[in-house]
Amino acid sequence: MRQKKDNVSADQLFKVFIYVALITLAISIIIPIAWVFMASIKQNSEFYSNPWSLPKGIYFQNFIDAFQRAKMGNYMLNSVITTSLALFILLGVALPAAYVLARYQFRGSKLFNTMFMGGLFINVNYIVVPIFLMLVNADKCLKSVFGSGFLLNNVFILALIYASTALPFTIYLLSSFFVTIPKEYEEAAFVDGSGYFRTMLCIMMPMAKPSIITVILFNFLSFWNEYIISLTLLTKDAKTLPVGLMQLMKAQQAAANYGQLYAGLVLIMLPTLILYIMVQKKLTQGMSLGGLKG
Amino acid sequence: MNKQKGRMGFIIACLSPAVILFTIFMVIPTINVFRMSLYKWGGFSNNKTFVGLSNFKILFKDDNFYRSFQNTILLIVIVTIVTLALALIFAGIITRIKVKGQDFFRVIFYIPNILSIVVIAAIFSAIYDPTNGMLNSILGIFREKDADILLWLGDQKIVIFSIAIALIWQAIGYYMVMYMASMASIPESLYESAGLEGAGEVQQFFSITLPLIWTNIRTTLTFFIISTINLSFLLVSTLTNGGPDGATEVFLSYMYRQAYTNSSYGYGMAIGVVVFLFSFALAATVNFVTKREPIEF
Helix, strand or coil: CHHHHHHHHHHHHHHHHHHHHHHHHHHHHHHHHHHHHHHCCCCHHHHHCCCCCCCCCCCCHHHHHHHHCCCHHHHHHHHHHHHHHHHHHHHHHHHHHHHHHHHCCCCCHHHHHHHHHHHCCCCHHHHHHHHHHHHHHHHHHHHHHHCCCCCCCCHHHHHHHHHHHHHHHHHHHHHHHHCCCCCHHHHHHHHCCCCHHHHHHHHHHHHCHHHHHHHHHHHHHHHHHCCHHHHHHCCCCCCCHHHHHHHHHHHHHHHCCHHHHHHHHHHHHHHHHHHHHHHHHHHHHHHHHHCCCC | CHHHHHHHHHHHHHHHHHHHHHHHHHHHHHHHHHHHCCEECECCCCCCEECCCHHHHHHCCCHHHHHHHHHHHHHHHHHHHHHHHHHHHHHHHHHHCCCCCHHHHHHHHHHHHHCCHHHHHHHHHHHHCCCCCHHHHHHHHHCCCCCCCCCCCCCCCCHHHHHHHHHHHHHHHHHHHHHHHHHCCCCHHHHHHHHHCCCCHHHHHHHHHHHHCHHHHHHHHHHHHHHHHHHHHHHHHHHCCCCCCCCCCCHHHHHHHHHHHCCEHHHHHHHHHHHHHHHHHHHHHHHHHCCCCCCCC
16 A cells, blocks of 8 residues: 555656656747847847846837848848749759659669769768869859859859759658559559650649658758858858858847847748748658658 | 650650759769869969878878867767757657647757757857856856856867757757657557556666667667767857867868868868768767667567
8 A cells, every 4th residue: 555655656756857857948948049039129228137137128120220231131032032942943853853763764773863862971061162162163264254253152053052962862752752652643644645744743743742842841941041051152242141140140249239130030030930830740740751960 | 666765755854954963063072072182272273283192191190180070079979978868768758658748849849950050059159148148147146246157158178068068959859759750650569568567667668669769769870970060060160160269179160161261172171081981980880889680569
């Protein structure tokens, strides 16, 4: 009898301990993020008092300043263009390639499959400098022929490079879906007189919709948040949001204009947070399928 | 015959854009990393001289490189052990024990993984700020007024651990979700029979859960090595820029500094080659050491 009672209280103690641990970790994540949101609507004078004090009012001027004075508006536009263009290129290039690699046997199909699989091991941090040098050299050639180079400091080229470096992962994810579709679908389509392109576009692609959404999600996050390629290749005024913000952060250490900085942080975080809350189930499920980290 | 031609045409049309982009922006740069490591090549001028392995000879006498080596290894070890332990424990708790608000915790824990490294750097510089930071203002409550404040990013002895904490904070949720997915596939009946034989939750965790997801843990060990090398670079270049005085310089940040900032491309690429081979060798060793007979259920 006594033994049982001890067990119950030990169990309860265990439960309490578990909740404390879970809640501590949750708080350590929520508080800093909430802190950024609160700081983004504080007036500059409020930053010199207690850092934990709540904002006195909603000081929206921070966002206006960030947009106008700190050029966050331009940076955001650049980020939107680069991200959407890169997603567009990526899907246009990766979908047909993944489909063909997964469903057609031809000479060299094994080789191409291995090649893209091998690409999973190439990390962009290693090759960013060679890519930069390649563009510098190509720009020099262009300059001698046309009088001006356009490959560096170009958001379109940046988008092309984002898309290219995301190819191995995307093709891997999409073809692992395409191989699971039964052959009968295509055979039926061919019997009905549908050509190769029509079969791919009208029959296979619609079936791949869930995988396509997963691909868009993951790549949106990585393109939107990308820092090092953008830092290396955009050396002039055109910057993406993370790089522009980083620059603001370094300048802020001298000028101490915190309001704009936190407003900028909110601008970067908000799209990803909204997207995440909308689709969090899909994202965490897709991760266990694709399981890869940059 | 004509049909055969059409088929091949279709295959080429679908595959060639991907192959071309992949070759230009991934294969050629990768080859260039290895090729350039054999040249002495500085600045934008095109005078490259072939020097064979001399870049590597210089590298093995470079104290700064050894320092970045030490820092990277330290980070890999700390981040892997702490994150692995915490992620496993939390994943085990959330899947096995009926806690209220499971979904809430899962959603919250994954958030750091979707944030840009720049945002993480900004958050942690706000946390670590010596005078107005979140950490020091909490610690200040427990301390006498005139005690020295801790410089989380300014003290050479502490700063590498501050970086490690930020990396762990970022990674826990990702690995937790990963382990939860494989823990969910363990059949309930195993736990039931273990429970009947009197095994407690903790014992079940060590004798059922861990052995059964061992393959998954092994895979993530490789991820830990690769992603710590990469993320420590990004975090260091955004948060401390290698400082104070090289105390947080890691592999790739040293490579980037030599190659891009310092314009010694050849030397930078030699560092890249060594780091690449090292991470491969480390991953292979870890993979070999942790090999067990797979357990089926």
